[in-house]
Amino acid sequence: MKNSFLGLVALSAISLALAGCTDKPAPAAKAPTGDAAAGKIIAAKDCKACHGLDGKGVAPAIPNLAAQREPYLYNSLKEYKDGKRSHAALKNMTANMSEADLRNVAAYFASLPPIANAAAGDVKHSSPYEKGKTLAAACAKCHGEDGNSTIPGTPSLAGQQPHYLVAAIQEYHQGDRAKDTMRSALRDADSADLESIALYFASQKPVKRAAPTRGDPAAGEPATAVCGGCHGANGASVDAATPSLAGQDAQYLEKAIKSYRTTRKNWGMQRYVAGLSDKDVENIAAYYASQTPRAADQVPTSTQELAAKCNLCHDQNAGPTMAAPKMRGQDKDYLVMALRAYRDGKRESSTMHTMSFPYSNAIIDSLASWYTSQPAQ
């Protein structure tokens, strides 16, 4: 299957993952009781070059440690020491440190005041939804302002499944689907842009297209029995990678089905449409065009809305014994790196992995920017 998976948000998985939010994170193994003054000596010798004596990372991708929760700092140092986190320099350094050293240096950085966030003003952040909305203006002439087209032969994009949208846009982008107008409209978009556009259209309310001018919906229905397993009851898909067909433009559907006989390469689809006559295709298109469309699952439309879920564990008022780190004012590159690592299974934390696996790079970037732009706590 031609499935250019970009790690776009699996929408149904988001609500699932966020449901895990109400879980309380595990408290630190033992309440650390470090000696900050003894920790300062270690910090001055071994940590200052990268983390600063004031706990501010000296370069992008080095995390700030100032005012971070003490149990979290201790836990993460243990993880480097025990090889659960793989950073080479920290693994070597912590290998030679005693339990007491770890506690003391954690206590030192935790005792520092939060870094006044000079970078905050420089960090641009916008939600993928807002960004997608802006970019979608270039598509409005043909696909309609909110993704509901009224031009026969031009598909509506409103409510369409987001993984599928990204894959479809990519096919034009790479020239796999022949359509010159579409190709030029998309020439300059990068992959985060594509995800943002898809997210925006996916969350719009779809409107049923004009009644088909040919074909017999009633005759088409029985032939769609084999399609429902993938495209959903009446063509309203519930799978993020499979397009909805309900209420789509009939002329477009007809052409799309036929194109699997020739230019569009998808073995799953080709098998099901190969035996259909032109009359069958016309009837099937008429049937799906007459169905009531249903939008893809609800998407969080703002970064703040998403961050509110994260704050349940990560914010200051989440309680001093919790092992979840503070993130406001943290270095942006570091946050992006950490979130991708959880998502891609490269950093251990079952809670965070469940939280972050459905996130696309576009969403990770906007969440990281948002946290970085907030005053440190």
Ligand code: HEC
């Ligand atoms: C050579 C530069 C360097 C030095 C020296 C260094 N660190 Fe780090 N530190 C990093 C980088 C880079 C990361 C992010 C690593 C990763 O991807 O896991 C990090 C991560 C950490 C973290 C995890 C923070 C978090 O939010 O998860 C802690 C805690 C930490 N360092 C403490 C220390 C302590 C204590 C010392 C001194 C004993 C030290 N580091 C010395 C570069 C350094």
Ligand code: HEC
């Ligand atoms: C000049 C008119 C025009 C513009 C502008 C345009 N499109 Fe299209 N688009 C079309 C037509 C016509 C088709 C159907 C092409 C085909 O038959 O393959 C299409 C098809 C698509 C499809 C495939 C839908 C499906 O169900 O498989 C996607 C996705 C898409 N366009 C996205 C976009 C995006 C995103 C933009 C803006 C960046 C855009 N288009 C701009 C005319 C346009």
Ligand code: HEC
């Ligand atoms: C095994 C699962 C499966 C079955 C069964 C299936 N499809 Fe599909 N269909 C897909 C997938 C996946 C795609 C997206 C493929 C791509 O990216 O080109 C697709 C794409 C399509 C499209 C293009 C939609 C668009 O917006 O461009 C149409 C039309 C379509 N299918 C109609 C049908 C019909 C009619 C049947 C039954 C005769 C059917 N499909 C059976 C999985 C399936």
Ligand code: HEC
């Ligand atoms: C159920 C509680 C919980 C929720 C909700 C949660 N997290 Fe976490 N998060 C944790 C815990 C616990 C850790 C520490 C895991 C570890 O030791 O690696 C963590 C670690 C992180 C880190 C690593 C930070 C660092 O300094 O290394 C990032 C980044 C992060 N979370 C981002 C998020 C984002 C973004 C969200 C919301 C989409 C979120 N988290 C929601 C509990 C949670």
